[in-house]
Amino acid sequence: MDDTQLVRLCKTGEKEAFSSLIDKYYKNLYRFAFENLQSHHDADEICQETFLRALKDINTIREDGSFKGWIFTIAQNLIRKHFKRNNRQINYDWDGEIMDAEKFKVEQTEPSDDLFTKEKKFIIQKELLSIPEELRNVAVLVIIEDFSQKQASGILNCSEASISRRLQAAKNLLRAKLKGLI
Amino acid sequence: MNDNDKIIEQALKDAYDKIEPEDSWQDFRERISAKIKNGQTAIESSRQSKLTIFWRKAAIALAACFLVSMGLFIYAIWPKRSTENGRTIAQGKLFDKSQIEALETAFSQVRKLFGNQSGWIIIGSGENTQVGVVDRVTSPASNDKLVAVRLAINLEGEKPSRQYCDVVTFSNEKTNFRLYIDKDRAIEIFMTPTIETDDKIALEISTLIKDNPPQKNIQTIANNAYTSLAEVKMNGIWLKIEGIGQAISKI
Numbered sequence: 001m002d003d004t005q006l007v008r009l010c011k012t013g014e015k016e017a018f019s020s021l022i023d024k025y026y027k028n029l030y031r032f033a034f035e036n037l038q039s040h041h042d043a044d045e046i047c048q049e050t051f052l053r054a055l056k057d058i059n060t061i062r063e064d065g066s067f068k069g070w071i072f073t074i075a076q077n078l079i080r081k082h083f084k085r086n087n088r089q090i091n092y093d094w095d096g097e098i099m100d101a102e103k104f105k106v107e108q109t110e111p112s113d114d115l116f117t118k119e120k121k122f123i124i125q126k127e128l129l130s131i132p133e134e135l136r137n138v139a140v141l142v143i144i145e146d147f148s149q150k151q152a153s154g155i156l157n158c159s160e161a162s163i164s165r166r167l168q169a170a171k172n173l174l175r176a177k178l179k180g181l182i
Numbered sequence: 183m184n185d186n187d188k189i190i191e192q193a194l195k196d197a198y199d200k201i202e203p204e205d206s207w208q209d210f211r212e213r214i215s216a217k218i219k220n221g222q223t224a225i226e227s228s229r230q231s232k233l234t235i236f237w238r239k240a241a242i243a244l245a246a247c248f249l250v251s252m253g254l255f256i257y258a259i260w261p262k263r264s265t266e267n268g269r270t271i272a273q274g275k276l277f278d279k280s281q282i283e284a285l286e287t288a289f290s291q292v293r294k295l296f297g298n299q300s301g302w303i304i305i306g307s308g309e310n311t312q313v314g315v316v317d318r319v320t321s322p323a324s325n326d327k328l329v330a331v332r333l334a335i336n337l338e339g340e341k342p343s344r345q346y347c348d349v350v351t352f353s354n355e356k357t358n359f360r361l362y363i364d365k366d367r368a369i370e371i372f373m374t375p376t377i378e379t380d381d382k383i384a385l386e387i388s389t390l391i392k393d394n395p396p397q398k399n400i401q402t403i404a405n406n407a408y409t410s411l412a413e414v415k416m417n418g419i420w421l422k423i424e425g426i427g428q429a430i431s432k433i
Binding site for chain 1: 193194211
């Protein structure tokens, strides 16, 4: 059953349908929250709250709307509030220049023949975390979660052009940082 | 997308997939279920509360609609009554077609009861109806012309009141009837309505009240406004009689 059908059932009060939607997205949502918050505890809290809000407002979602995009938007808003409470800010309106990859020095470990070793994945993850949050978010949504740039602009509440610039910047940075590794 | 980008993306995805809760996915899923379960109760009670507010608002809205409807209804009927009380008949005629037909039918049936003799009258006063026979013909009645006269009897004083009676008779027929103001007081009325050439009604009216000298008046009355006919004092209270009349089709 696809999301649209499940949402329709949710609107009729079918609890099992909402449970199916949770099963489908709770892992993605947790990872997304963790990428942003870097705290298991906070990611846990945000995810629970996200699903609760989704349940409460399920009737407001459009028939043709994307449930995944909608629920990520709820999570993103909660993350934003969390940062605000903790006086931590993300520049979602980032409009900086695409950074020159050569400016970044990358601490390289010895390249291994097998790129996808546990160690290298850890390094990549570490490098991903080292890039600015406003770029990382876009990279996660578009590259990992397969959202279109338009959907990502909706979730992050910024222009599509800004998403495009940020995505390019994130890729450049990652290329530079991982240059010696791949 | 070049190979390096593909490798980076794949590496990112793999790294991303490695993110897990500190305990386990199952424990995390159970925490979500617990949260939802608790939240559902809160949402239900919130919805119940919203429902209560909705019905409360709906009740208020219905009451408001009812009041507005009543207002509109009163507004709709007000001009007719107020015009009548203001001594003017809005339509320009005293009776409408259906009322005239009813009066004609009633008059005809009553008349048949008395062998179709001329000089029959019908008096309707409130819910009471009186049928009388003219005891003597003072002048030849116009047996082909009927006339309806509505009298308004206004009682002034501490408890002012207004009552009506309709009299249907032949033109130029002298009628004699008694109107009861209340249980103990009555007024004797002698009335001769005559249809004039221009269809107006000339009304000769005499009133007689116990312990008072008779009063006589002749007036031409209109069919769309009340005309003052008599004013008499009865036990210290003024009684004012007004009339309005209309020629109706021949019987």
